Amino acid sequence: MIARSPHQQLRRRGSNAATLAALRLTRQIGEALADGLHGKHADDAARRLARLLGADAVALADGDRILAAWGRLDPAATAQILAEALDELDTVTDPPLRAAPLIVSDDLAGGLIVAGDVTDAEVAEAALLVATALDHADLARARERIAAADLRTLRAQISPHFMHNALAAISAHTRTDPERARELLSDFSDYLRYSFAATGDYATVADELQAVQTYLELQRARFDDRLDMTVQIAPEVLPVAIPFLVVQPIVENAIRHGFESRPGVGHIAVRGFSEGPLCVIEVEDDGDGMDPEHAKAVLTGTSGTNGTGGIGLANVDRRLRAVYGPEYGLLLDTAPGAGTKATVRIPRYARGVIAQ
Amino acid sequence: MxxxxxxxxxxxxxxxxxxxxxxxxxxxxxxxxxxxxxxxxxxxxxxxxxxxxxxxxxxxxxxxxxxxxxxxxxxxxxxxxxxxxxxxxxxxxxxxxxxxxxxxxxxxxxxxxxxxxxxxxxxGPASTGEKADDLAVVQVELAGRTVFIRRDDIAYAEAHGDYVRLHIGPESRPPAAHRPGPAGRESVLLRQSLTYLEQVWDAAGFVRAHRSYLVNLAAITELRVTSTAGLVALTGAGEVPVSRRHSRLLRERLLQAARSNDRSRP
The missing domain is CATH 3.40.50.2300 (Response regulator)
Structure with a gap:
């Protein structure tokens, strides 16, 4: 044990408190700028910056005008020193005012103006802190855009392969079985309607499994008796909200890799049921299966040569993790010659996950 | 009409x-x-x-x-x-x-x-002249004795000529003492039309699944689609075929029922 004098302990505790306060303010400034300089918490960021710097007043501006301010500032003098800092791209001093440019990923995003007993170095550091927070906010927004684009890409991925095969199968039935052809066209129409639906990011398990059934119905028109399918749903999972078009890529993959490429009868079983607080959806085929190492590569999207099916599964896995957390990814249970079982396990009730 | x-x-x-x-x-x-x-x-x-x-x-x-x-x-x-x-x-x-x-x-x-x-x-709304609760208990004759069956214990009803065969769920069959005849009997005949039961029991959660079947939503444990048999609803008392014509409404009612079950959870 290290002995400390009462005086040292007191000083240590005092500096601890100051560090903690500074760290907390830094974090809060970052949070207040999460929506950018134009966000509604920018005023909050200005107030906390003033506290962190011990300044009399702080203002945040974009290239044109003041967006947020705390404390008393002379408008004309503020505008002038801001213009100078933005021109020179450096910290400008005109006591009691100081201004520094905000450079976010090599672009001029605005300026920071501070009034009070503050050094140039402190203003420059504060400007860097704000710029980092803004950069961070940009990245967070970019991440959301990428997640949304993922979903859109997946929706756009109605495979042309499948479309043409379905149309060929319908066409082949028009002469021999017009009633069946009519039904298949209704199925095809339902399938497109669901895939193109633009409402919200989540569907109900009822809708999702209905779409899968329609899809299987169309596939069966191609293979007839060669494709044997079962869809089983427990009523209690029907209303569960699930990310839109999560089950279908799995079924598509089962047809593609477990069935299309080999002769003989293939069986595909889709099951939806509850397991305590979880909703479980399983898609099982008795096809070729694959090496578990390869399955792992498919999920991480590093399998390379395996075509679109793999991208579909990796996408499903990523979306499930993004929505529910890392422990809710797609599970693949497979071995060469032993078929493949894909399992989606999601909470029946998750915060913010609402169908439509 | x-x-x-x-x-x-x-x-x-x-x-x-x-x-x-x-x-x-x-x-x-x-x-x-x-x-x-x-x-x-x-x-x-x-x-x-x-x-x-x-x-x-x-x-x-x-x-x-x-x-x-x-x-x-x-x-x-x-x-x-x-x-x-x-x-x-x-x-x-x-x-x-x-x-x-x-x-x-x-x-x-x-x-x-x-x-x-x-x-x-x-x-206008069907006027059967009776309240929905009117047939909450049905009375049937079994081997000369009168037996009472609770509507909620019935898993499904099947048209059978001028009669309806009521299939009773496994956990709610009448106790042996009230059940004359061979042990394991799980259905009784009621002299009534399926259409009438459909109207009277609609609010109690009985839905038409097929021309000759009426199913209790609460008794359905699973919906199953197979390439060979099409859509069936599984109940504790057996499988009920669901025709294409009735499948959409049945699914809708099941979804609603599951939602209101969720809401009534503690």
Missing amino acids: KRLRVLVVEDEPSTRAELAGQLAEQAAVGDVVCADGGSEAVRLLGSGSFDAAFLDIAMPGIDGMDVARVLTRLTDAPAIVFVTAYDNHAVEAFGLGAVDYLLKPFRPERLAEAVARIDHHRS
Whole structure:
């Protein structure tokens, strides 16, 4: 044990408190700028910056005008020193005012103006802190855009392969079985309607499994008796909200890799049921299966040569993790010659996950 | 009951002929009159009153929404059903008091559902003269003795000539003492029509699954679709076939029931 004098302990505790306060303010400034300089918490960021710097007043501006301010500032003098800092791209001093440019990923995003007993170095550091927070906010927004684009890409991925095969199968039935052809066209129409639906990011398990059934119905028109399918749903999972078009890529993959490429009868079983607080959806085929190492590569999207099916599964896995957390990814249970079982396990009730 | 006189308004000739043809095949439908657009529809309104109008929405000139606005101003206005390829008009359509909303291409069974709705709409809510709770317990004769069966214990009902066979769920079969006859009996016959039970037990969660089957939503443990048998509903008392015609409504009612179960959770 290290002995400390009462005086040292007191000083240590005092500096601890100051560090903690500074760290907390830094974090809060970052949070207040999460929506950018134009966000509604920018005023909050200005107030906390003033506290962190011990300044009399702080203002945040974009290239044109003041967006947020705390404390008393002379408008004309503020505008002038801001213009100078933005021109020179450096910290400008005109006591009691100081201004520094905000450079976010090599672009001029605005300026920071501070009034009070503050050094140039402190203003420059504060400007860097704000710029980092803004950069961070940009990245967070970019991440959301990428997640949304993922979903859109997946929706756009109605495979042309499948479309043409379905149309060929319908066409082949028009002469021999017009009633069946009519039904298949209704199925095809339902399938497109669901895939193109633009409402919200989540569907109900009822809708999702209905779409899968329609899809299987169309596939069966191609293979007839060669494709044997079962869809089983427990009523209690029907209303569960699930990310839109999560089950279908799995079924598509089962047809593609477990069935299309080999002769003989293939069986595909889709099951939806509850397991305590979880909703479980399983898609099982008795096809070729694959090496578990390869399955792992498919999920991480590093399998390379395996075509679109793999991208579909990796996408499903990523979306499930993004929505529910890392422990809710797609599970693949497979071995060469032993078929493949894909399992989606999601909470029946998750915060913010609402169908439509 | 008098058969329905129906107006079909659709600008595409093939779709018009198909819709009129399918409507004419419905037992409840009598006359079918066609119009190739909004203005002809309005002109035909002078030729006598209609019980129902099937309206395409997107048409050149006076469109389906315009026709609907005219129709709703008539005394004894016909029931309106919109028929469209896009589903982005649904909110406006129901705002105009539409009875139903069909998406093209429509399935025959879905059209039959729309006609049934029109029928229901025109005759008003079914008046069976009894409250929904009236048959909460049914009384049946079994080998000369009277047995009481709780409605909620019944998993499904099956038409059987002039009778209905009531299949009782496994965990709720009558106790042995009340159950004469061979052990394991899990169904009884009731002298009643399935249609009557469907009306009286509707509010209690019994839904038509098939021409000859009525199923208790609460008894369904699983919906199963297979390539060979189509859609069936599994109950503790056995499998109930679900026809294409009834599958949509059954799914909808199951979804609603599951939602209200969720809401009543502690």
